[in-house]
Amino acid sequence: MGWIIKGTTTLCEPDLDRAGVTARSVLPTGLPPVLVDVLQVEQVLVNLLRNSIEAIGESGNPARSILIEAKLAGNEFVEVLVADSGPGFSPEHIENLPLASKKRDGLGIGLSLCRSIIEAPGGQLHWRHVQREDWSGSHCLSLKTMSDPIHLALIDDDEAVLDALRHYFSRRNVRTFCYHLATDFVAAIDRAEPFDCVVSDIRMPGMSGLELVNRLHELAIAWPIILITGHGDIDMAVAAIKNGVFDFIEKPFDEARLLASIRQAVENKRRGASEAAEVDDLAARFNALSDRQRQVMELVATGLSSKEIGLQLNISRKTVENHRAWVMERVGARNVAELVRMAIKIQKKH
Numbered sequence: 001m002g003w004i005i006k007g008t009t010t011l012c013e014p015d016l017d018r019a020g021v022t023a024r025s026v027l028p029t030g031l032p033p034v035l036v037d038v039l040q041v042e043q044v045l046v047n048l049l050r051n052s053i054e055a056i057g058e059s060g061n062p063a064r065s066i067l068i069e070a071k072l073a074g075n076e077f078v079e080v081l082v083a084d085s086g087p088g089f090s091p092e093h094i095e096n097l098p099l100a101s102k103k104r105d106g107l108g109i110g111l112s113l114c115r116s117i118i119e120a121p122g123g124q125l126h127w128r129h130v131q132r133e134d135w136s137g138s139h140c141l142s143l144k145t146m147s148d149p150i151h152l153a154l155i156d157d158d159e160a161v162l163d164a165l166r167h168y169f170s171r172r173n174v175r176t177f178c179y180h181l182a183t184d185f186v187a188a189i190d191r192a193e194p195f196d197c198v199v200s201d202i203r204m205p206g207m208s209g210l211e212l213v214n215r216l217h218e219l220a221i222a223w224p225i226i227l228i229t230g231h232g233d234i235d236m237a238v239a240a241i242k243n244g245v246f247d248f249i250e251k252p253f254d255e256a257r258l259l260a261s262i263r264q265a266v267e268n269k270r271r272g273a274s275e276a277a278e279v280d281d282l283a284a285r286f287n288a289l290s291d292r293q294r295q296v297m298e299l300v301a302t303g304l305s306s307k308e309i310g311l312q313l314n315i316s317r318k319t320v321e322n323h324r325a326w327v328m329e330r331v332g333a334r335n336v337a338e339l340v341r342m343a344i345k346i347q348k349k350h
Contacts, residue, residue, distance in 0.1 A: 001034055001070050001078055001143070002027040003256035008045040009068070012053075019053045019064070026069040033150075033173055033263050034078050034143040036121060041143070044114045044125075048082045048139050055086030073142060077123070080141040118143070121271075150174045150266050151193060155185050155200040155212070156228075165199075168255045174262070182207035186215055195223050196266045197246075199258070202229040202236065210236070213243050224265035228253060279345050285331045286346050293330075296323040300336065301343035 002025075009016075009023050016023055045068075052066045063085045073079040118125040122144040152169065154176050156162050162178045169176045177192065179185040183206045185198075198216075202209035209227045216223065227240050230251040237248040246265040249258055286294065292313075299309045306320040313320070324336075333339035 001031050001080065003260055004036075004038060004041055005045065005068055005070060005080070008042050008049065011042070011046055012049045015050060015053055016066075019057060021053050021056055021064045021066060023049070023066045023068060026067070026071075028071060030171070031070060031072060031078055032145040034123075034145055036123070036143055036267070037117070038260055038264050040117045041141075044117055044141070045080075045082070047114055051139075052082060052084035052086065056084055058086065076145055077142045078145055080143065082139045082141075121267075150196045150262065152176045152262060153179065153185060153192075153195045153198045153200075153223075155179045155182055155198070155204070155209075157181060157201065157204045161201075165255065165258075169259070172259060174259070181205060182209065182212040182215075186212070189219070189221070196269065197224050197226065197262050199226045199228065199262065202227045202240075210240060210243070213240065213245060217244070222269075224269050226258070226261055226265060228258070282331065282342050282346055289327060289330060293323050293327050296320060297327045297331075297339065297343055298347075300324060300327075301340050301347070303340075 005025055005027060009025060012023070049066060049068075056064050056066070065085050067081065067083045069081040069083075071079055071081075115125040118141055124140075124142040126140055126142075150173065152174050154162060154165055154169075155178075156165075157180050159180070162180070166176045166178055177195070179188065181204055182200060185200075186207070198212075200209045200212055207215070209229070213225055213227075216225070224246040225244070226247045226249065227245055228249045228251060229236070240248050246268075247261045249261065286297070289297065295313060296309060299312065304312070306317045306324070310317045310320045324339075327333075328336075328339050331339065331342055333342055
């Protein structure tokens with residue numbers, strides 16, 4: 001999270017300089033990884049920082065500063081507080097504040113979209129009253145932590161690189177299994193536990209990183225792969241990405257940049273696995289329906305009314321509604337809208 005906040009502050013430096021505003025970050029060490037899309041959270045933080053800059057400009061307060069503070073909140077969340085020296089809000093008004101922007105010429109992605117981005121992986125975006133030094137009201141992001149450790153395969157023929165990264169990752173909830181050659185890694189796959197991600201140098205004796213990618217495809221192994229290289233080969237990077245590589249990072253690289261890429265790859269993989277399991281479960285429930293019930297569900301998903309479905313299937317409207325109610329109970333849909341979403345997911349799978 002610290003890497004994301006530092007990157008966001010850097011992105012906003014031109015806006016801060018123009019407004020004569022300083023930004024202070026409080027970032028404790030040892031924060032656990034969070035379940036976020038890095039680029040989207042950066043967009044949210046940029047939006048909040050720009051809102052703070054605007055609020056400070058309207059306040060007339062000579063103390064022109066923004067506080068960005070991250071801290072652990074229990075075992076499940078990391079909180080990120082964005083407070084400013086603007087006018088703020090009194091505590092009794094906090095609950096009635098809208099998260100939707102009312103600016104006619106507002107830029108950025110808007111507070112309502114910010115909230116959607118944060119809530120999608122289980123987080124929260126809300127107002128919080130703060131009265132500390134020069135800072136008053138603030139936004140607070142509660143970001144869900146990634147509790148399960150990441151199992152990483154790291155492949156590089158440079159022992160110093162392996163040692164440095166293994167030490168760095170060990171303090172950041174990443175279990176690292178090191179291999180000097182891609183051939184060593186391939187030979188150990190059957191004996192090793194499944195990996196969440198593979199990071200490999202691209203140029204090594206024997207099998208190269210690109211050849212490793214092809215070999216894993218042949219073995220039908222879908223672990224996300226990140227390639228690192230000391231050679232700025234754009235054509236090679238493009239070929240790697242087209243071949244399914246998650247990211248391509250040049251040496252010398254920043255460890256935090258690599259770690260962020262690994263976490264993003266793992267989050268995408270875990271989210272995809274969760275969604276696939278959900279679709280499989282829905283498909284099993286769908287297959288347990290009778291042929292007539294499946295017909296009704298499919299026609300509901302197309303947007304037809306009960307009357308229209310009855311005419312198409314030559315049954316009464318009441319019978320259609322009985323089938324629909326039974327289908328909703330069997331598949332666990334709370335309303336018609338949710339039933340439609342479920343049907344669309346199943347249709348996409350097939």
